[in-house]
Amino acid sequence: MSELFKDLSQAIYDGDAEKAVELAKSGIDAGVKPNELIDNGGVDGLERLGxxxxxxxxxxxxxxxxxxxxxxxxxxxxPFMAKDDSSSAGTIVVGTAQGDLHDIGLNLxxxxxxxxxxxxxxxxxxITVKEYIAEAKKNDAxxxxxxxxxxxxxxxQEELLKRMIQEGIRDNYKVVVGGGPITPQWTKDIGADGYARTAVQAVDLCKRVMTEDLSEALIIE
Ligand code: B12
Incomplete structure (x- = not known):
């Protein structure tokens, strides 16, 4: 790990917001990609903290x-992450499950x-199971x-899939799952359409579940 990533990881570990922003700025100035700063610096610091x-x-x-x-x-x-406005790849409704207040990974x-x-x-x-379903319907997700x-x-996550089956709407939406304790085996066991380990991989996952005819859960890790 380069010195910058190491320092950034430490600033996050120490909870030093000012230093973390300062180091991220020096990374951007030096041409480092935002995702690299996030994954190699920030996520590393949070994982060590965990x-x-x-x-x-x-x-x-x-x-x-x-x-x-x-x-x-x-x-x-x-703001340094470039947006691709060229197409609408699809609509996704996302949130953290009921009782869970962690939103850093979700926002990423x-x-x-x-x-x-x-x-x-x-x-x-x-977000409750009911809310996911209502919002998916409302937004034509x-x-x-x-x-x-x-x-x-x-x-x-499992409750949502069960409820969708009960309501006869399971095939109307693809369901993808993620987060620290989520494993490929869990994804398959609950009958979700896919799992990705990181936010960057979530993009590939969502594009593929939209376009490919998959016979089993798509796992990207
Ligand atoms: C920061 C943090 C907090 C912060 C959250 C701040 C916030 N606004 O999010 C605070 C202090 C509030 C907090 C509180 C608690 N926390 Co906490 N927290 C963490 C910590 C250190 C980092 C989480 C994080 O942001 N990681 C960085 C992000 C980028 O990673 P990520 O969320 O995993 O997301 C990535 C992937 O998983 C994936 N992904 C995520 N979501 C999705 C969704 C989809 C669809 C896909 C495809 C991919 C995907 O992409 C993301 C980016 O690459 C973790 C430790 C850890 N190693 O995760 C503990 C941790 C999650 N917390 C834990 C606990 C126990 C708690 C508390 C119960 C503590 C307490 N005693 O009160 C409370 C619970 C509050 C609640 N009701 O939710 C435990 C959970 C244990 C478990 N397995 O059940 C952990 C693992 C710590 C530990 N090692 O014990 N926490």
Whole structure:
């Protein structure tokens, strides 16, 4: 990892928003792509923070500061991501599942999809199964995307698919899932249409579930 990525990761880990933005700016000035700064710097810092939290070396306030620093850096970087206005790749309704307030990954997925030409309806956090379905109908969506950062909220991914079957609307929308605890096996078990590990891969996933005739869940990791 280059020095810049290492410093950026550390600034996020330390919850130092000012430094994170300053380092991101120096990266942009040096021609580094926003996605590289996000993935190699920011996400790395948050992943280390998550591990430290698990090992009780970091606590909730540190987690919050890390999240805030990442958000500040993303706010700075968003305008540097070029938008492809040439086509409408499809409409996707996205949000984090019920009970889940994590939105950093969700916003990254929403941004990448918008940049790639999708019409994105970002519902935000703590979205119930009912709300996903109502919003998908209202927006005439092609895809529903559910993010879950906690094992407890992943349960609602399965609930959504069950509810769609009960209401006879399962085939009306593709359903893609993602987030930390989500695995390819879980994706297959609950009968979702696809899973991607990162926001950049989510674009490929959504394009492919829209256009390809897939006989089983599409996994991109
Ligand atoms: C920052 C953070 C917080 C912040 C969130 C700030 C915010 N606005 O989002 C705060 C402090 C609020 C927080 C709170 C809590 N957190 Co927290 N948090 C984290 C942390 C450190 C980073 C999460 C993050 O933003 N990662 C960076 C982003 C970019 O990654 P990502 O979200 O995974 O998204 C990427 C991919 O997964 C994918 N993706 C994501 N969504 C989707 C959707 C689709 C459709 C697709 C295709 C792809 C995709 O693309 C994204 C970009 O590449 C993680 C640790 C970790 N390693 O994840 C813990 C973590 C998620 N938190 C955890 C916990 C336990 C909590 C709390 C319960 C703590 C507490 N005791 O109160 C609360 C719960 C609050 C709630 N009800 O939601 C646990 C969850 C454990 C579990 N498996 O259930 C984790 C894993 C920490 C740990 N190691 O224990 N947290």
């Amino acid at each position: 591990t430290a939290f698990n090992e009780m070396e970091a606590f909730l306030p540190e987690l919050m500061l890390g999240g805030e620093a990442m958000k500040a850096m993303l706010d700075y970087l968003m 997925v929403a941004t990448q999809l918008a940049v790639a030409g999708f019409k994105v309806v970002n519902l935000g956090t703590d 092609d895809i529903i995307g559910i993010s879950s950062l906690m094992t407890s909220s992943a349960y609602y």
